[in-house]
Amino acid sequence: MKMTVYHGEPNGPSLTVLAALFEKGLDAELIHIDLARGERHNLPFAQQPEVALSVEGEGPVVVVDGEAMTDSVFIACYFDELSQDNPLRPSDSYARWEMMSWCRQLIERTAPAAAHVGCSAYPPSCDPTTVARIGSVDLRERWQGTAARFAGEGSAADEQLADCQAKIAQAVAKIEARLASSEWLMGGFSIADLESYAWLAGMVELVPSAFLDRPLTADWMKRVRARPAVARAMSLARGPDPAHAWAPGPEINRWG
Numbered sequence: 001m002k003m004t005v006y007h008g009e010p011n012g013p014s015l016t017v018l019a020a021l022f023e024k025g026l027d028a029e030l031i032h033i034d035l036a037r038g039e040r041h042n043l044p045f046a047q048q049p050e051v052a053l054s055v056e057g058e059g060p061v062v063v064v065d066g067e068a069m070t071d072s073v074f075i076a077c078y079f080d081e082l083s084q085d086n087p088l089r090p091s092d093s094y095a096r097w098e099m100m101s102w103c104r105q106l107i108e109r110t111a112p113a114a115a116h117v118g119c120s121a122y123p124p125s126c127d128p129t130t131v132a133r134i135g136s137v138d139l140r141e142r143w144q145g146t147a148a149r150f151a152g153e154g155s156a157a158d159e160q161l162a163d164c165q166a167k168i169a170q171a172v173a174k175i176e177a178r179l180a181s182s183e184w185l186m187g188g189f190s191i192a193d194l195e196s197y198a199w200l201a202g203m204v205e206l207v208p209s210a211f212l213d214r215p216l217t218a219d220w221m222k223r224v225r226a227r228p229a230v231a232r233a234m235s236l237a238r239g240p241d242p243a244h245a246w247a248p249g250p251e252i253n254r255w256g
Contacts, residue, residue, distance in 0.1 A: 003028040006043065006061045008035035009245035010233045012115065013059035013072035015198040018236065020076035020191065022229035024083045028062075032238060035059070035247040038126030038143065041133050052135025056107070057115065057142070058124075058247035072198070073103045076191045088191045099186045106171070106195050108253050113167035114199045115249025117206050119146065120161055124247045142248040164252070168203050169210035171196070172217055179216035183223070197224040202243035 005021060005028045007014040014035070021028060033039040035058040043061070045051055045068045051061055054070035062069045062078070069075055080088045090096050126143050134140040175196060178185050185192040201221065204211050211217065224230055239245055 002065055004031060004063045005029070006031050006033050006040065006063070007236075008033060008058070008060065008247070009239060009242040010237055011202055011242040011245050012111070012118075012198055012249065013056055015201075015230070015233055015242075016072040016191070016194045017060045017062065017075050018233035019194050019198075019227070019229045020072075020079045020088060022232045023086050023088060023194075023227075024079045025085055026079055026082060030236070032236070036122075036124035036126075036245055038124075038130040038134070038247075041126075041130050046133070047135055049135075054136070055250055056111070057139055057249040057251070059249075071107075073100075073107065073191060073195055076194065080191070088189070088194070090186055090188065090190065095186060099190055099192045102185065102192045103195055106192075106199060107250060109167050110171040110196075111199050112250045112252040113164035113171075114203055115246060116164045116252060117161065117168065118202055118246030119248060121206050122244045122246050138251050139248060142251070146248070160252070165207050165210070168200070168207045171200065172203075172210045172214055175200075175220065176214045176217045179220055184220075189227075193220075193224055194230075197221060197230075201225075202246070205243065 003026070005017060007018055007030065010018055018030075033043070038058070040046060040051070040058060040061065045061070045063065048068050051068050051070055056071045059070060059072055060075070062075050069078060076088060090099055123146060131140060131143045134143065175185065184190065185196060204221075234242065
């Protein structure tokens with residue numbers, strides 16, 4: 001089996017995928033691409049539906065024997081199926097459902113909010129020719145609207161940023177409550193911990209109020225950061241601070 005991982009800076013979904021790969025002890029060719037400059041859309045398989053229409057927005061791509069896969073949570077699940085060592089999902093059926101339910105809320109609420117907050121602070125830059133090649137209409141529109149939205153034009157832009165910041169605070173509050181009864185979010189260390197940390201680590205600087213008086217969350221973040229797989233993923237950073245590398249993420253939920 002030949003596996004290649006095309007990844008961005010170890011932040012957001014790229015961090016989840018890289019850390020999951022290393023947690024499982026799997027071998028893959030690692031190829032860095034600049035997601036914040038739209039480089040994924042220049043890859044030969046970029047127009048395949050599995051890549052072009054990924055709901056994750058700008059995220060890593062794993063290619064196995066010519067088949068491309070996207071979306072970090074599902075890639076991590078795929079990795080977990082490849083090896084029985086260091087399981088990243090609970091063995092109990094209900095607990096596994098609970099983990100996937102947690103990850104779905106992350107994908108639909110926390111990830112879009114974090115990407116928006118991150119891009120507002122550190123705007124990505126994708127040239128118009130590359131933008132025109134983007135297969136997903138909504139992702140293309142998000143790239144096209146980046147300059148206007150993140151220039152702070154009018155109260156609508158301010159309201160959307162404030163709403164995203166509120167969603168970050170809600171996610172941290174949920175994590176704090178969950179950690180009152182367990183060292184990890186799902187009992188044992190799991191994909192839920194990786195995905196939660198990957199999207200929220202960069203928010204400590206950008207939404208500091210969300211992390212005030214959250215000692216359990218602070219300790220949990222230290223534990224995640226100290227894991228060898230996460231440290232190895234972080235060592236692959238090309239820029240001075242991967243937490244400053246952002247690109248459009250999942251579409252912001254329109255229903256609250």
